[in-house]
Amino acid sequence: MIIGLDMGGTHVDAVLIDHGKIIKTSKIPTEPNNLLESVWKTLKPLIAGVKPDEIERVILSTTICTNAIVEEKTAPVGMIIESGPGLPCDFLACGQENIFTEGYIDHRGREVSPINPAEINRASNAFKNKNISACAVVGKFSVRNPDHEIKIYDMLKNDFSPVTLGHTVSGKLNFPRRVFTSYFNSAVYSTFSRFSNSIVDALKREKINAKLYVLKADGGTMGLESAEKFPVNTILSGPAASIMGGQAFFNTSKDGVFLDIGGTTTDIAFLADGVPLFEPLGIKIGEYPTLVRALYSVSMGLGGDSEVRVENGILHIGPYRKGSPMALGGPCPTPTDAMIAQGLLDIGSKEKAVDAMKDIAGPLDLNIQEAASLVLQTMANMIKEKVDKLLFEINSHPVYTVKELLYGKKINPEFVQAIGGPAKILAPILENSFKIPCFYPKFYEAANAVGAALAKTTAEITVFVDTAQGTLLVPEIGLCKKIERNYTLEDAKLLAVELLSKQLSILGAEAGEIQPEIVEESVFNIVRGFYTSGKNMRIRVQAKPGLLYEMWGDKDA
Amino acid sequence: MLKAKNRLGLVFFPAFDWAISPTHPEREERLLYTQDQIFEEGINDIEGIKFYNPNIASNKDIERVHFCVPSVEDRATTSHMISAGGAIKAAEAVMEGEADKAFALVRPPGHHAQRVVYGDRGFCIINIEAIMLENLRARYGHRRVAIIDTDCHHGDGTQDIYWNDRDTLFISFHQDGRTLYPGTGFIDEFGGPGAIGYNINVPLPPGTGQEGFLYVLDNLVLPILDEYKPELIVNSAGQDNHYTDPLTNMNFTAWGYAELNHRLNPDIAVLEGGYSIEGALPYVNLGIILAMAGLDYSHVREPDYDPAKLKQPQKITEYIKELCETIYKRWRNKESIAQEIIKGKEEIIRKRNVYYDTDGIMEYQTQRFKVCNKCSGVNMIESTSDRGMPIFAVTIPQDACPSCIDEGYKMYKEADAQNYFRIYLQDRKNDIFFKRHL
Numbered sequence: 001m002i003i004g005l006d007m008g009g010t011h012v013d014a015v016l017i018d019h020g021k022i023i024k025t026s027k028i029p030t031e032p033n034n035l036l037e038s039v040w041k042t043l044k045p046l047i048a049g050v051k052p053d054e055i056e057r058v059i060l061s062t063t064i065c066t067n068a069i070v071e072e073k074t075a076p077v078g079m080i081i082e083s084g085p086g087l088p089c090d091f092l093a094c095g096q097e098n099i100f101t102e103g104y105i106d107h108r109g110r111e112v113s114p115i116n117p118a119e120i121n122r123a124s125n126a127f128k129n130k131n132i133s134a135c136a137v138v139g140k141f142s143v144r145n146p147d148h149e150i151k152i153y154d155m156l157k158n159d160f161s162p163v164t165l166g167h168t169v170s171g172k173l174n175f176p177r178r179v180f181t182s183y184f185n186s187a188v189y190s191t192f193s194r195f196s197n198s199i200v201d202a203l204k205r206e207k208i209n210a211k212l213y214v215l216k217a218d219g220g221t222m223g224l225e226s227a228e229k230f231p232v233n234t235i236l237s238g239p240a241a242s243i244m245g246g247q248a249f250f251n252t253s254k255d256g257v258f259l260d261i262g263g264t265t266t267d268i269a270f271l272a273d274g275v276p277l278f279e280p281l282g283i284k285i286g287e288y289p290t291l292v293r294a295l296y297s298v299s300m301g302l303g304g305d306s307e308v309r310v311e312n313g314i315l316h317i318g319p320y321r322k323g324s325p326m327a328l329g330g331p332c333p334t335p336t337d338a339m340i341a342q343g344l345l346d347i348g349s350k351e352k353a354v355d356a357m358k359d360i361a362g363p364l365d366l367n368i369q370e371a372a373s374l375v376l377q378t379m380a381n382m383i384k385e386k387v388d389k390l391l392f393e394i395n396s397h398p399v400y401t402v403k404e405l406l407y408g409k410k411i412n413p414e415f416v417q418a419i420g421g422p423a424k425i426l427a428p429i430l431e432n433s434f435k436i437p438c439f440y441p442k443f444y445e446a447a448n449a450v451g452a453a454l455a456k457t458t459a460e461i462t463v464f465v466d467t468a469q470g471t472l473l474v475p476e477i478g479l480c481k482k483i484e485r486n487y488t489l490e491d492a493k494l495l496a497v498e499l500l501s502k503q504l505s506i507l508g509a510e511a512g513e514i515q516p517e518i519v520e521e522s523v524f525n526i527v528r529g530f531y532t533s534g535k536n537m538r539i540r541v542q543a544k545p546g547l548l549y550e551m552w553g554d555k556d557a
Numbered sequence: 558m559l560k561a562k563n564r565l566g567l568v569f570f571p572a573f574d575w576a577i578s579p580t581h582p583e584r585e586e587r588l589l590y591t592q593d594q595i596f597e598e599g600i601n602d603i604e605g606i607k608f609y610n611p612n613i614a615s616n617k618d619i620e621r622v623h624f625c626v627p628s629v630e631d632r633a634t635t636s637h638m639i640s641a642g643g644a645i646k647a648a649e650a651v652m653e654g655e656a657d658k659a660f661a662l663v664r665p666p667g668h669h670a671q672r673v674v675y676g677d678r679g680f681c682i683i684n685i686e687a688i689m690l691e692n693l694r695a696r697y698g699h700r701r702v703a704i705i706d707t708d709c710h711h712g713d714g715t716q717d718i719y720w721n722d723r724d725t726l727f728i729s730f731h732q733d734g735r736t737l738y739p740g741t742g743f744i745d746e747f748g749g750p751g752a753i754g755y756n757i758n759v760p761l762p763p764g765t766g767q768e769g770f771l772y773v774l775d776n777l778v779l780p781i782l783d784e785y786k787p788e789l790i791v792n793s794a795g796q797d798n799h800y801t802d803p804l805t806n807m808n809f810t811a812w813g814y815a816e817l818n819h820r821l822n823p824d825i826a827v828l829e830g831g832y833s834i835e836g837a838l839p840y841v842n843l844g845i846i847l848a849m850a851g852l853d854y855s856h857v858r859e860p861d862y863d864p865a866k867l868k869q870p871q872k873i874t875e876y877i878k879e880l881c882e883t884i885y886k887r888w889r890n891k892e893s894i895a896q897e898i899i900k901g902k903e904e905i906i907r908k909r910n911v912y913y914d915t916d917g918i919m920e921y922q923t924q925r926f927k928v929c930n931k932c933s934g935v936n937m938i939e940s941t942s943d944r945g946m947p948i949f950a951v952t953i954p955q956d957a958c959p960s961c962i963d964e965g966y967k968m969y970k971e972a973d974a975q976n977y978f979r980i981y982l983q984d985r986k987n988d989i990f991f992k993r994h995l
Binding site for chain 2: 085086087088089091104106107108112140141172173174175176177281287288289396397398399400401402403405406522524525526527532536
């Protein structure tokens with residue numbers, strides 16, 4: 001049996017699954033000051049009557065690191081940044097102490113100027129003086145040659161923990177994002193390890209010996225040990241849980257829109273040929289763009305509890321939630337009130353819901369029913385508008401080859417899938433707005449926990465080959481080796497797949513779920529004057545997010 | 558995070574799947590390291606900088622500018638249509654108010670492509686700046702434009718296209734034609750009868766460095782622009798004046814390109830040549846992007862940059878100073894120079910041979926420009942090549958007077974199809990293109 005647990009900002013959702021069948025679900029409000037307690041309050045009823053050794057894996061989707069950042073409860077970080085020539089570097093300062101150092105690696109990975117050890121020692125002393133124990137070391141083009149980062153690490157490793165190295169967080173090029181990602185990783189490191197230690201202890205207490213995984217923002221999982229090393233990858237995994245949950249209930253190879261409609265917000269995601277879309281580089285944490293691999297998801301301030309008002313004869317919904325719906329004693333009309341007033345939902349006081357709709361109906365010169373249906377239709381239209389705008393942006397995403405430009409895939413949704421509280425009621429209204437079918441799964445309220453439960457292990461690596469210099473580099477796993485001049489793209493692809501498979505099993509994947517796929521491959525000649533002096537190859541291989549089982553028995557309602 | 562002072566539109570299209578040939582400098586990896594540098598610097602995350610996909614130029618876009626022999630389809634590949642379309646997209650972002658400035662980092666380049674196109678000259682088949690500019694004029698109305706060509710090679714194609722158009726001031730500074738392809742671009746190439754003085758060449762001696770380029774800009778180009786008052790400035794931004802370029806002999810730097818761009822302050826820049834794909838392009842392109850975005854470019858520096866090695870000799874400094882004075886005087890005296898050239902003439906005839914170096918074609922051309930006191934005058938080209946295919950082509954200018962329009966149509970209709978492989982009429986006034994053959 002598998003336990004999936006999604007710790008959100010308002011609720012903790014958990015689900016117990018046995019061979020693709022939902023056995024039990026459980027939901028309790030999150031206690032922000034005692035997350036562990038919230039987890040146990042959710043798990044207790046779930047595992048009542050289940051033998052501990054029947055549970056094979058537990059997958060957590062946790063907001064613990066996200067919250068630490070939002071509440072500014074992260075550890076202070078000492079940053080060593082080797083910025084080289086190019087953009088001015090002051091905007092990269094993100095730690096409590098930022099030391100910009102000499103040394104430079106160029107775009108081919110060649111050392112232009114070396115590191116200065118005296119400078120690193122001064123940085124080390126400065127960190128110690130400020131009682132900083134977490135560090136990060138990031139150099140420009142370190143993913144093309146991590147040598148400087150490794151040398152600096154060797155000087156710091158005995159005095160500091162953790163020391164996050166830029167080249168290990170991602171193989172993608174983007175120096176500012178590498179700096180911010182490394183910073184966050186070191187900043188949330190101790191928060192996450194406290195959390196993981198207490199989870200491990202608590203499971204032991206219950207004699208549960210299951211493998212423990214953590215959900216990442218890319219819709220995949222990693223083992224707890226990897227999560228302890230790279231806790232930054234657990235940040236903002238909430239939307240990924242619901243997207244994967246949606247996938248579990250609806251197996252498709254079509255393009256589609258995925259909506260998670262909550263009380264405060266609606267998260268929008270897309271499927272291209274049935275596969276969820278990724279952020280091209282990584283997720284944004286607060287104001288900082290990072291290289292944390294993530295499923296594409298955009299949140300809009302529109303949900304069942306959003307404030308509804310009429311201004312100058314025009315109906316407005318959101319973007320804020322002022323409290324509960326009026327039917328539940330809240331301060332202002334909401335879409336939920338509209339649902340209750342129309343008799344679509346039976347909670348709270350219908351009388352108060354009708355009163356709420358009077359506030360809307362009056363100034364618009366409508367009757368109660370007309371006002372309520374206008375509210376819901378407006379909500380659906382607003383979602384549709386936002387979806388159209390996002391689609392336009394995604395479909396005009398830059399491409400770099402003639403072939404891509406001429407034959408580039410454009411996303412053209414053929415269906416909408418909705419989950420979350422209001423999903424069932426809004427489905428027919430959304431269908432009317434989008435003019436394509438709109439589904440919602442039977443377990444539309446627990447889909448996120450299901451997504452967490454069933455997610456497979458994911459990983460991505462980049463292989464960079466330069467035959468002129470005779471080097472092969474895989475920054476994410478710190479592999480750097482010499483190769484022959486006649487090394488081919490085929491050799492590199494085979495190695496990439498092999499390395500990723502190995503990486504996946506280190507992350508906790510079981511043999512059956514390992515399916516690497518090559519997502520990018522290119523080979524260029526290296527030009528020296530007018531002569532070709534070697535080949536430059538770039539390969540990216542990933543295990544895309546996927547599910548252990550599909551919920552065949554609990555498909556769309 | 559960083560925020561750009563100017564909203565900058567970037568069309569970055571490296572065409573990673575297109576090359577002239579596997580060993581040609583104009584091949585797949587030309588913008589590879591530029592891409593690496595731009596990505597690593599995180600340019601796409603800077604607020605205010607937006608990346609656009611190119612448009613694809615249409616045949617109509619090409620035919621506003623060129624006479625492709627026998628046809629657009631036979632000469633320009635899809636890559637060329639995308640490169641021109643990339644320049645169009647950049648201009649569109651500016652004209653639509655989405656961006657304050659735009660830079661088209663596209664390939665292949667275009668500034669050696671002249672009005673008649675039998676083949677590929679200097680890696681260029683169609684002139685991407687001219688196609689962009691004429692598309693923009695057709696869509697957004699008539700505009701007074703200055704094109705500043707900072708490529709190390711003379712922009713002979715752009716010169717030919719705007720030879721007789723005083724609404725397009727063309728200034729090219731380049732390595733002296735006596736020492737570099739295409740061997741043109743001397744100061745007496747000064748414009749056709751309708752636009753004498755509006756084609757300005759600044760042939761610079763090999764070894765010109767930062768000092769020299771900025772001197773030309775400050776003491777010649779900017780004063781002329783002040784007087785001309787263009788509504789739009791386009792930089793034909795070739796990057797082969799760089800000290801590492803394998804094809805040229807100049808000593809310009811990445812910082813210098815950024816500084817020049819900052820002082821010139823163009824609305825639109827379009828990448829032209831530049832074949833030091835590892836040592837120069839990543840840094841020069843970064844410098845230009847930062848300068849156009851109004852960001853700090855003072856840290857842009859090549860790994861092997863050594864100011865002492867690149868110091869411009871005094872002799873060159875003196876030479877450039879004199880050259881600028883001479884050219885500036887000619888600009889001030891353009892009216893009297895014009896009177897002298899066209900005095901009593903009804904038409905001006907130019908006979909030229911044009912060599913298509915990439916394809917090895919020789920073209921024999923006669924251009925006739927009517928001297929008209931009401932407009933810039935109808936003009937025609939009679940041409941053939943060593944592969945045959947003789948053509949007759951008429952251009953009615955955008956400001957044409959009724960009698961020049963009539964004369965243009967008459968010439969087109971009366972041209973004897975027996976004598977020519979193709980006969981063309983480019984009616985710029987009405988934005989129509991006609992073509993006929995036997």
